[in-house]
Amino acid sequence: MNLLKKIKDWLERKNLACEIKFLLDSSMVLGEDHLLTEDMLERFQMEDEPRRIDVIYLDTPERDYLKAGWISRIRVKEGKSRYTLTYKMRYPVKDGNVDAALDAARADGLTLKQDKYPAEIDWGYSKMTLSFAANVDVRTEEVPDLSLLTPDKALQMAVDNLPPEVKNRDADSAVSEKEIQVVGPVRFLRYEGALGKQSVRIEVWPIPSETGEICYTAELSRACKNLMEAAKIRIKLVEKLEKMGILIHADNLKTQMILKPVK
Numbered sequence: 001m002n003l004l005k006k007i008k009d010w011l012e013r014k015n016l017a018c019e020i021k022f023l024l025d026s027s028m029v030l031g032e033d034h035l036l037t038e039d040m041l042e043r044f045q046m047e048d049e050p051r052r053i054d055v056i057y058l059d060t061p062e063r064d065y066l067k068a069g070w071i072s073r074i075r076v077k078e079g080k081s082r083y084t085l086t087y088k089m090r091y092p093v094k095d096g097n098v099d100a101a102l103d104a105a106r107a108d109g110l111t112l113k114q115d116k117y118p119a120e121i122d123w124g125y126s127k128m129t130l131s132f133a134a135n136v137d138v139r140t141e142e143v144p145d146l147s148l149l150t151p152d153k154a155l156q157m158a159v160d161n162l163p164p165e166v167k168n169r170d171a172d173s174a175v176s177e178k179e180i181q182v183v184g185p186v187r188f189l190r191y192e193g194a195l196g197k198q199s200v201r202i203e204v205w206p207i208p209s210e211t212g213e214i215c216y217t218a219e220l221s222r223a224c225k226n227l228m229e230a231a232k233i234r235i236k237l238v239e240k241l242e243k244m245g246i247l248i249h250a251d252n253l254k255t256q257m258i259l260k261p262v263k
Contacts (some may be wrong), residue, residue, distance in 0.1 A: 015225070015226050016098070016112065016119060016120070016121055016226060016227060017118070017119070017120045017121070017223070017224070017225065017226065018120065018121040018122075018123055018223075018224045018225075018226060018227050018229070018230035019120055019121070019122050019123070019221055019222070019223050019224065019230075020123050020221060020222045020224065020230055020233065020234050020237060021122055021123065021124050021219055021220070021221045021252060022124065022125060022219070022220045022221075022237065022238075022241060022247060022248070023124075023125065023217065023218070023219055023220075023247075023248040023250055023251070023252050024202070024218040024219065024220055024241070024246045024247065024248060025218075025245075025246045025247070025248055026215075026216050026217060026218050028245065028246045029202075029218050029246055030204065030216055030218060034204060034206075034216045035050070035189070035204070036050075036191060036202065036204070036218075041191075041193075043195075043244070044191070044193040044194065044195055044200065044202065045193045045194045046191045046192065046202070047191075047192075047193075050189040050190055050191045050204070051077060051078050051189070051190045051191075051192075052077075052078040052187055052188075052189060052190075053075055053076070053077050053078065053187070053188055053189075053190055054075065054076045054146045054147075054184070054185045054186070054187050055073055055074065055075045055076075055146070055184055055185060055186050055187075055188070056073065056074050056146050056149070056154060056182050056183060056184035056185045056186070057071070057072065057073045057182070057183040057184060057255075057258065057259055058072040058073070058074075058154065058155060058158050058180055058181070058182060058183075059072070059180065059181060059183065059259055060179060060180060060181065061179060061181055063259050063260075066255070066256070066259050069089050069090045069091065070087070070088070070089055071086070071087075071088040071089075071090070071255060072085075072086070072087055072088075072158055073085070073086050073088075074086075074146065074149070074154060074157065074158065076143070076144050076145070076146050078143075079143065080143065081139060081140050081141065081142060081143050081144070082137045082138060082139045082140060082144070083137070083138040083140065083144055083149075083157065084135055084136070084137055084138075085135070085136045085137075085138065085157065085158060085161050086133055086134070086135050086136075087133065087134045087136075087162070088131055088132065088133040088134075089105070089108070089110060089131065089132045089133075090129050090130070090131045091104050091105050091129065091130040091131070092127070092128075092129055092130075093121065093128035093129060093130055096128060098121065098128070098130065098227075101130040102130065105119075105130060105132060110132045116134055117132045117133070117134045118132070118133065119131065119132050120133070121227060121230070123227075123230055123234065124251040124252060125247075125248070125249055125250060125251050126249075126250075126251055127251045136161040138157060138161065146184065146185040147185055149182075151180075151181070151182040154182050155180050155182070183258060183259055184258075186205070186206060186258060187206070188203050188204060188205040188206070189203065189204040190202075190203050191203070191204075195220075195237065195240055195241075196236070196240060198222060198233055198236065198237060199222065200220055200221065200222050200237075201220070201221050201222070202218060202219065202220050202221075203218070203219050203221070204216055204217070204218050205217050205218075205219070205254050207254055207257045207258065208257065208258070208260070217252070217254055219252050219254070220237075220241070222237065
């Protein structure tokens, strides 16, 4: 590798976007109505009313796409006259080795130079994940209702808008011939606010437990321009959340919990 290419690769990694994500103790931040308590609304400088977002996921009964790292979903935001389709590929970042994750993505044809498939690092409490996500908006005349979207129509919408990377990846795969299921809709709440001088977002998700009960999980996130900025902000957020006594020392597995394989 020549020096110029090394410099270009370093600059790309330096500007790789990052989103910090932390689980919060639901018993301390949510009330009996599963909404943020008045105290939390005040401490996080948030408005009383969160935005409601509905989401469905598409996968095989055995969750082949999830196992392969792909997530295909359709979201509807409250008050918006459109479906937002997301096709996301995830790569684990082991021991902070972003280069190894990028090499694995490059082998699948995904690089940091693809504007239509932007890359991001998700940085949780103890784990990092590299993700590439393509978003496609399908506009409607009225605000759509995911509960009225039939599985056949959802699947057709997802297939019609498949990015080339997904088409190429699954062209010769037996997975593409399997039955596709629709999981959901799941409605979660999104709050926008700040912790000190740092703007933050808190989402509240209903997650099915092993017993079938619905448990509510609260996740705080903060988008950053790059890993260097994220590292500095992350330290400050951890200190504040620890002081408040609401930080959970674990990583979020909400997508995996929602998409538990059908037995």
